Amino acid sequence: MKIGVVGVGRMGANMARRLVEVGFAVTALYDREPERATALAAELGTQAMTVLRDVTANANVVLTVVSDDAAMDEVFSDAPGADSLLHGAQGTIFVNCATVSPAVHVRVDERCRARGACAVEACMASSIAQAREGTLYLMCGGDREAFDHVRPMLEKMSAALHFVGGPGKAAEVKALVNMLMNINTAGLAEALGLGDALGIDLTLLRTIFSQTGANSRVLETDGADMQQREHEVYFSAAHAAKDSGIALALARATGLRLPLAEATKAQYDAMVTSGLGELDKSGIAELTFADRRP
Amino acid sequence: MKIGVVGVGRMGANMARRLVEVGFAVTALYDREPERATALAAELGTQAMTVLRDVTANANVVLTVVSDDAAMDEVFSDAPGADSLLHGAQGTIFVNCATVSPAVHVRVDERCRARGACAVEACMASSIAQAREGTLYLMCGGDREAFDHVRPMLEKMSAALHFVGGPGKAAEVKALVNMLMNINTAGLAEALGLGDALGIDLTLLRTIFSQTGANSRVLETDGADMQQREHEVYFSAAHAAKDSGIALALARATGLRLPLAEATKAQYDAMVTSGLGELDKSGIAELTFADRRP
Numbered sequence: 141m142k143i144g145v146v147g148v149g150r151m152g153a154n155m156a157r158r159l160v161e162v163g164f165a166v167t168a169l170y171d172r173e174p175e176r177a178t179a180l181a182a183e184l185g186t187q188a189m190t191v192l193r194d195v196t197a198n199a200n201v202v203l204t205v206v207s208d209d210a211a212m213d214e215v216f217s218d219a220p221g222a223d224s225l226l227h228g229a230q231g232t233i234f235v236n237c238a239t240v241s242p243a244v245h246v247r248v249d250e251r252c253r254a255r256g257a258c259a260v261e262a263c264m265a266s267s268i269a270q271a272r273e274g275t276l277y278l279m280c281g282g283d284r285e286a287f288d289h290v291r292p293m294l295e296k297m298s299a300a301l302h303f304v305g306g307p308g309k310a311a312e313v314k315a316l317v318n319m320l321m322n323i324n325t326a327g328l329a330e331a332l333g334l335g336d337a338l339g340i341d342l343t344l345l346r347t348i349f350s351q352t353g354a355n356s357r358v359l360e361t362d363g364a365d366m367q368q369r370e371h372e373v374y375f376s377a378a379h380a381a382k383d384s385g386i387a388l389a390l391a392r393a394t395g396l397r398l399p400l401a402e403a404t405k406a407q408y409d410a411m412v413t414s415g416l417g418e419l420d421k422s423g424i425a426e427l428t429f430a431d432r433r434p
Numbered sequence: 435m436k437i438g439v440v441g442v443g444r445m446g447a448n449m450a451r452r453l454v455e456v457g458f459a460v461t462a463l464y465d466r467e468p469e470r471a472t473a474l475a476a477e478l479g480t481q482a483m484t485v486l487r488d489v490t491a492n493a494n495v496v497l498t499v500v501s502d503d504a505a506m507d508e509v510f511s512d513a514p515g516a517d518s519l520l521h522g523a524q525g526t527i528f529v530n531c532a533t534v535s536p537a538v539h540v541r542v543d544e545r546c547r548a549r550g551a552c553a554v555e556a557c558m559a560s561s562i563a564q565a566r567e568g569t570l571y572l573m574c575g576g577d578r579e580a581f582d583h584v585r586p587m588l589e590k591m592s593a594a595l596h597f598v599g600g601p602g603k604a605a606e607v608k609a610l611v612n613m614l615m616n617i618n619t620a621g622l623a624e625a626l627g628l629g630d631a632l633g634i635d636l637t638l639l640r641t642i643f644s645q646t647g648a649n650s651r652v653l654e655t656d657g658a659d660m661q662q663r664e665h666e667v668y669f670s671a672a673h674a675a676k677d678s679g680i681a682l683a684l685a686r687a688t689g690l691r692l693p694l695a696e697a698t699k700a701q702y703d704a705m706v707t708s709g710l711g712e713l714d715k716s717g718i719a720e721l722t723f724a725d726r727r728p
Contacts, residue, residue, distance in 0.1 A: 265646045279642060300645055304638060312632050313642060316625050321647035323621030323694065330692040331614040334681065337688035338606050344598060348573060348607060351594055352559045353615035356650035387628065394631035396724060398624040399701065400617070403693040430690060 144168035144199030152205035154271035162296045168198040193227035206238045216248045229257040233286045237262045242308035249307035258286035261310035275299035281310030319387035325358045326404040333428030342367045366425035378417035381408035438462035438493030446499030448565035456590045462492040487521035500532045510542045523551040527580045536602035543601035552580035555604035569593035575604030613681035619652045620698040627722030636661045660719035672711035675702035
């Protein structure tokens with residue numbers, strides 16, 4: 141297995157470091173900022189490519205860790221004459237790790253199949269440290285046979301690995317995870333804001349929440365931050381708005397009405413409008429505490 | 435300490451049994467259905483009273499475990515000539531365990547103080563089995579000195595015991611706990627409903643939720659029930675609507691707008707309107723699955 145990595149920002153670079161460390165052959169790196177790829181290639185003793193087609197030519201498994209829908213469309217461009225990973229891609233397995241819309245995964249899958257290549261989704265619910273340590277949380281989808289082929293590699297990258305369905309399905313599951321996380325976060329901000337307005341000791345209130353039916357993962361991760369107004373960004377409010385938006389678009393397409401998800405999206409949109417979009421998602425408490433409202 | 439118990443339905447009866455078992459003197463029982471008190475008195479070798487004032491006369495600590503605001507108002511009536519626990523209550527400590535509005539606790543506290551008696555709130559976030567085993571979750575409030583006096587008794591009744599503040603504060607905390615639990619429940623129903631509409635395996639989806647930022651206590655308690663449509667009542671949708679309503683009234687009184695709590699209340703109200711109010715709170719999934727809508 142010769143592995144290429146496209147997009148070597150902090151996530152992609154750490155994934156490449158991990159793969160080298162556990163003995164995989166990482167044979168080609170690419171980034172749209174070429175110096176990033178060059179520096180990492182020097183560190184890992186491998187090659188940086190300056191065009192996408194050379195990644196495909198020098199690897200049979202290509203991980204993509206790009207930033208958004210537009211970047212995915214670009215690296216998998218099927219425009220005539222465009223530089224693209226699809227060039228000479230017959231038999232290549234693409235493992236797409238970026239958080240992009242389900243529809244983009246479906247489109248990339250179609251383009252890959254038209255070239256005799258395979259696409260696997262590997263959506264991540266974890267961050268940079270986990271990438272380095274090989275303890276990512278991976279929700280996978282796409283081509284099942286290709287997934288089984290690259291599974292040994294994915295296992296070395298992850299602490300948990302689930303195959304959830306065909307093209308786009310992993311991105312849908314990730315959107316559902318984030319939609320629910322965002323609802324729980326918005327609800328927590330309301331409960332703490334009301335507790336504060338009632339003069340209740342919020343540290344004690346968080347303890348009681350944690351011991352009752354009100355407990356949640358976001359209580360652990362965001363409760364103290366909401367109380368102490370520590371909103372250094374880990375997962376931004378703007379990102380939360382985007383992910384809830386993806387889920388709501390899926391809901392609309394299936395004819396479902398989801399009032400909690402809508403109310404949550406409206407709160408995160410209000411943060412963006414108020415200039416708070418680059419706070420952490422915990423910053424939603426800035427909207428629900430009486431003495432904080434923007 | 436001579437203990438009276440007013441309201442010996444399933445909760446109150448089990449609390450009395452527990453107190454007798456651990457060696458407390460339970461000296462007076464009362465229920466508005468007299469045969470309940472008589473039967474329990476025979477079981478426990480104590481006395482059933484037919485008027486409230488006799489409970490006060492035969493005890494110095496009185497636990498009340500009545501059903502609602504109106505029942506609390508009645509047993510603590512200050513109408514001239516009414517039978518009432520307040521009659522001859524000088525020096526009595528009342529421990530009020532029923533789930534009633536914060537304002538009712540405040541009113542009862544005032545009436546008690548006017549008679550030289552003390553009121554302690556002991557709101558419960560657990561159920562009948564825990565009452566019998568002495569493992570209740572108790573959120574206490576009211577008169578701090580009186581709380582300290584009855585604390586040894588409360589400790590024998592509970593696995594966790596928190597004093598949260600003055601009159602009405604424990605009921606406020608309980609309303610906050612249930613408001614947040616209801617939000618998390620309504621959100622979970624949306625995420626599972628959308629997952630189902632997208633054709634995702636819900637058992638796998640619940641596993642993924644449990645391992646990510648989407649995790650919550652209600653996912654553990656209600657997730658499978660939502661998937662399997664098992665809505666046997668444990669905590670009813672009508673009760674959820676009531677408790678979210680108490681929290682929203684507090685929010686309005688403090689000038690806070692809580693859109694998630696409002697959307698949740700509207701969903702539980704919709705269940706009541708659709709005749710689903712006596713389903714368990716997990717029954718909210720009947721509103722969010724495409725093929726279930728009433």
